[in-house]
Amino acid sequence: MSTIARITFDSRVMGGKPCIRGMRVTAGTIVGLVASGHSKEKILNLYPYLESEDIDEALAYAAWRVEEIDIPLIQESA
Known part of the structure; x- marks a missing residue:
């Protein structure tokens, strides 16, 4: 994966969820807006402090x- 520099994690901001450049806008919020049909231009109008690259990186x-794949740990029975 190429470097994702605009996605940050800080336990003091939005409970540690992945955020855009340390702001209180989560990557999930941006993805949800795109999934619900909002254009990049509309999102940038709603959040004027975001940049086009923020949406791309989200x-x-x-x-x-x-x-990503979650692999469960298997414990041996006693």
């Missing part, structure tokens, strides 16, 4: 997270 981050 989508790239979400796509990367979807590809």
Whole structure:
């Protein structure tokens, strides 16, 4: 995965959820807006402090997270 520099994690901001550049806007919020049909221009109007690249990286981050695989730990029975 290429570097995702605009997605930040801070336990003091939005409970540690992935946010855009340390702001109180989560990557999930941006992905949700895109999924519900909002255009990039509309999102930038709603959040004027965001940049076009923020939206691109939120989508790239979400796509990367979807590809992760959780492998359960198996404990041996005694």
